[in-house]
Amino acid sequence: MTTAFASDPIPARAGIGLRLPHQAQVLAKQPAAAWFEIHPENYMADEAALEELERIRSHYPLSLHAVGLSLGSAQGVDNAHVDRLARLVKVLGPGLVSDHLSWSVTNGQYLPDLLPLPYTEEALAVVGRNVSQVQERLGRQLLVENPSTYLRYAAGKYSEAQFMAALVDRTGCGVLLDINNLFVSACNQRVEPGQVLEAWCQALDPASVGEMHLAGHAIVATSSGAELRIDDHGDYVCAGVWSLYERAVGHFGVLPTLLEWDTRLPEFAVLQGEAAQAQMILNAAEVEAASQRQVGTTVAAARASHAHFA
Amino acid sequence: MHTLPEERSLAALQSSIGAALLAADASGQGLPEALFAGVLPGAEGLSVHRNTVLGALSHALRLSYPTVDRLVGEAFFDRMAVEYSRAHPPVAPQLTVWGAAFSEFIDGFAGTDNLPFLAEVARFDAQFDALGRCAADEGFHGAKVELELDGGSGVSLSFNAHLRVHRSRFDVRALRDAINAEDAAAIDALNYRGAGKDSEAGSLGVEHSYALWRTAAGVMVRELSPVSAQFVRAVLRNETFEHIEANNVAVLQREVLAAGFVRISDTATAAGMA
Numbered sequence: 001m002t003t004a005f006a007s008d009p010i011p012a013r014a015g016i017g018l019r020l021p022h023q024a025q026v027l028a029k030q031p032a033a034a035w036f037e038i039h040p041e042n043y044m045a046d047e048a049a050l051e052e053l054e055r056i057r058s059h060y061p062l063s064l065h066a067v068g069l070s071l072g073s074a075q076g077v078d079n080a081h082v083d084r085l086a087r088l089v090k091v092l093g094p095g096l097v098s099d100h101l102s103w104s105v106t107n108g109q110y111l112p113d114l115l116p117l118p119y120t121e122e123a124l125a126v127v128g129r130n131v132s133q134v135q136e137r138l139g140r141q142l143l144v145e146n147p148s149t150y151l152r153y154a155a156g157k158y159s160e161a162q163f164m165a166a167l168v169d170r171t172g173c174g175v176l177l178d179i180n181n182l183f184v185s186a187c188n189q190r191v192e193p194g195q196v197l198e199a200w201c202q203a204l205d206p207a208s209v210g211e212m213h214l215a216g217h218a219i220v221a222t223s224s225g226a227e228l229r230i231d232d233h234g235d236y237v238c239a240g241v242w243s244l245y246e247r248a249v250g251h252f253g254v255l256p257t258l259l260e261w262d263t264r265l266p267e268f269a270v271l272q273g274e275a276a277q278a279q280m281i282l283n284a285a286e287v288e289a290a291s292q293r294q295v296g297t298t299v300a301a302a303r304a305s306h307a308h309f310a
Numbered sequence: 311m312h313t314l315p316e317e318r319s320l321a322a323l324q325s326s327i328g329a330a331l332l333a334a335d336a337s338g339q340g341l342p343e344a345l346f347a348g349v350l351p352g353a354e355g356l357s358v359h360r361n362t363v364l365g366a367l368s369h370a371l372r373l374s375y376p377t378v379d380r381l382v383g384e385a386f387f388d389r390m391a392v393e394y395s396r397a398h399p400p401v402a403p404q405l406t407v408w409g410a411a412f413s414e415f416i417d418g419f420a421g422t423d424n425l426p427f428l429a430e431v432a433r434f435d436a437q438f439d440a441l442g443r444c445a446a447d448e449g450f451h452g453a454k455v456e457l458e459l460d461g462g463s464g465v466s467l468s469f470n471a472h473l474r475v476h477r478s479r480f481d482v483r484a485l486r487d488a489i490n491a492e493d494a495a496a497i498d499a500l501n502y503r504g505a506g507k508d509s510e511a512g513s514l515g516v517e518h519s520y521a522l523w524r525t526a527a528g529v530m531v532r533e534l535s536p537v538s539a540q541f542v543r544a545v546l547r548n549e550t551f552e553h554i555e556a557n558n559v560a561v562l563q564r565e566v567l568a569a570g571f572v573r574i575s576d577t578a579t580a581a582g583m584a
Contacts, residue, residue: 045407047445048524068403074321081402106321106328109399112366113359115327122320151355152348190349222354230358 005054005093008061010035010211010256014278015063017233017260022268023052031268033275035061035095037258041068044084054091063096063211063258064088065176068110069134071144072103072117077130082137089138096211096256098143098176099134101127101164118153119163128170135173143210145176148184148217148231160185161196161203168208175204177252178213179245180237180260184229193244201251209252214245214278215260234263237274245278249285257282331360332396367395370405371412374439378416378432381425381489390416406443410436427480427502431489434482437474437522438529446526447471450573453545457554467545470523470571475534475543477519483531523571530570538565 013034018026020042025031036056043050056062066085069077089097102114117123127144135142144167146160158166164175177200186193216235222228237245237259249255259275318326326341333339339353339360346352368391372379379387394415400408413436416422417429450468457465476482480502488496519539521532534542537558544551554562566572 041403042406045404046443048443051445074319074324078402084404103324104403106324108401109328109332110401110403111328111331111363111399112370112403112405113331113362115324115359118320118323120320126320149355150348150358151346151350151352154345154347188348188350222350223357224351224354226350226354228350228354228358 004091005057007093008095010061010063010095012254012256012282014257014259014275014282015061016268016271016275017065017258017262018056019262019265020049021265022271023049023056025268027052027056030059032272033060034279035063035256037063037065037096037260040064040066040085040088043088050088057092062092062094063098063256064092064094065145065258066097066099067112067114068104069099069130070103070105070110071099071130071134072101072115072123072127073105073130074103074126075105075108077133078105079137082134085134086138089140096143097138097140098145098211100145100147101160101167102147114147116147116149116151116153117163119156119158119160121157123156124158124163124166124170127167131167131171131173135171141172141174141210143174143176145178145213146181146185147178148181148188148229150188150228150230152189159199159203161200164200165203165205165208168204174210175208176211176213177209177248178215179248180213180215180217180241181231183238183241183244184217184231187227187229193240194247197244197247197251200248204252206252209255212245212248212252212255212257213260214241214257214274215262216241232263233260237277242277242281246281246285249281250288254282254285254289327356327359330356331363332399334393334396364392364395367400367405367408368392371395371409374406374409375412375432375435377435377486377489378428380492381428381431382422386421390419406439412436424503427482427485430478430480430482431485434476434478434486437476441472441474441522441524441529444472444524446524448526453548455545455551457551465567466575467567468573468575469545470525472522472524473542473546473571474522475519475539475546476522477517477539479517481518483518483520483533521569521571525570532565532569532571534565535561537561541566 011034015035015037016033018036018038038053043053068081071077100114102116104111104113104115117127131142131144144164146164167173168175182196182200183193186196214237215233216237218230218232218234220228220230257278259271259278261271330339330341341352341356343352348355368388371391371394372387394412397415398411413429413432416432422428447470450470452469452471452473455467457467481500484500485497519534521534521542523530538561541562567574
């Protein structure tokens with residue numbers, strides 16, 4: 001590592017999840033992309049990849065989306081891993097840093113998955129302590145993402161949205177609202193996704209949401225023949241998720257939005273196409289917001305004028 | 311089924327889920343359904359997570375051991391990878407550096423009797439994998455050696471920072487090339503199939519030594535004669551050389567001084583040597 005970048009803010013535009021197979025192409029051609037997001041764990045023990053990423057960073061704003069902090073682990077976060085992340089943050093100057101509302105470490109073993117938490121008081125205390133510890137070490141706010149879920153615990157007094165809102169209150173962290181995860185989890189629990197989004201809208205202060213994610217998912221049949229949605233990031237964003245995203249943008253505002261694609265990774269141009277679709281929704285929301293502001297200004301001016309002549 | 315109480319602490323819950331996800335036998339994979347309240351049975355949700363965990367670990371090993379994967383095929387590789395994952399789960403999220411014991415683990419793995427070189431191919435893959443993650447060394451920042459040759463001339467050598475010597479009882483470079491080219495005839499021509507996994511180098515012919523190093527173009531490999539291998543290993547141990555015997559100078563000039571892993575700093579002297 002030779003350079004240290006100042007932290008560039010992530011623009012409220014559609015960015016792309018940068019994966020290692022696309023890195024050389026991005027470096028060589030510098031294709032159009034508003035910003036990139038990477039998984040820092042892929043660079044912690046790969047000097048060659050990090051060297052390339054540093055060169056990419058000089059052309060694009062960057063966000064770090066961790067998958068290994070295990071914020072929900074009862075045994076606490078691994079300080080050595082937090083230090084590795086802190087070193088990357090220092091060098092790469094990311095605009096945003098995030099991880100998930102999940103756990104992946106137990107008994108000293110790392111399980112590469114985003115395992116769900118029961119939304120209990122005990123879990124809230126654990127996650128709150130871990131998030132605070134990470135934020136303190138990084139010296140910055142962490143965004144926490146809602147995971148896709150395939151099972152629900154009997155224990156728990158909070159809904160996922162309420163749990164996240166309580167976590168925000170307790171730690172000052174932000175929220176990374178993954179629209180695909182919300183959709184997948186709702187479908188797997190046979191709840192209408194719009195209803196779940198409504199619950200998130202009611203639970204969260206819009207100002208606490210700092211980023212959104214979009215991705216594709218798979219539909220499979222379980223051994224009992226039931227339909228199950230798997231968050232494999234291996235397909236185009238589906239119509240239901242696009243529709244939910246439009247509603248989320250309408251409520252939470254125009255925010256940095258990431259297009260993720262991990263399995264069966266297509267050509268980079270496909271990701272650009274998906275990001276462009278997200279950007280169109282952001283643009284439309286921006287126009288709508290501007291027109292609302294204009295209406296507000298006109299009404300205010302009319303009121304002022306009316307008052308003047310009254 | 312586990313018999314832990316259904317009201318359990320978060321730590322106990324996570325511990326039992328972790329054990330259930332890595333358990334090999336069906337009896338260890340289940341948890342009481344009373345723990346779950348979803349529309350789908352908890353067992354089905356756990357099954358999704360088990361597939362994700364084991365799939366991610368197999369994928370990580372496949373990236374580190376691509377030649378082994380090509381040699382045995384995807385399904386058999388997954389079998390070996392899943393067994394390895396259960397026996398040696400990672401302790402940290404950087405999966406790129408997990409799996410160091412895989413070569414040893416698959417040595418003699420059931421069903422690989424006709425592949426006595428399997429573990430050696432894996433060890434060679436591991437070298438490429440580790441070097442591939444190093445930043446390229448174009449400045450020759452490794453060992454430095456001053457040599458006096460037989461004619462009395464001196465030479466100063468700077469080595470690639472990531473240079474290493476790999477030894478094997480098999481010609482693993484030829485095996486790797488043949489496997490990656492999917493050239494079964496070339497593999498058979500090496501005549502290793504009946505060698506037996508415990509064969510000594512002598513029964514297979516000579517021991518093979520390779521120099522491996524990292525440049526901007528990727529990982530480089532070059533076979534070394536015993537004389538050159540001994541010299542490079544000594545360099546990497548920071549041994550000093552007062553004198554090189556005349557009959558070895560030609561070999562070193564051909565295999566070491568002309569190789570891409572070394573730079574001759576004093577060009578005037580080098581020209582004099584040639």
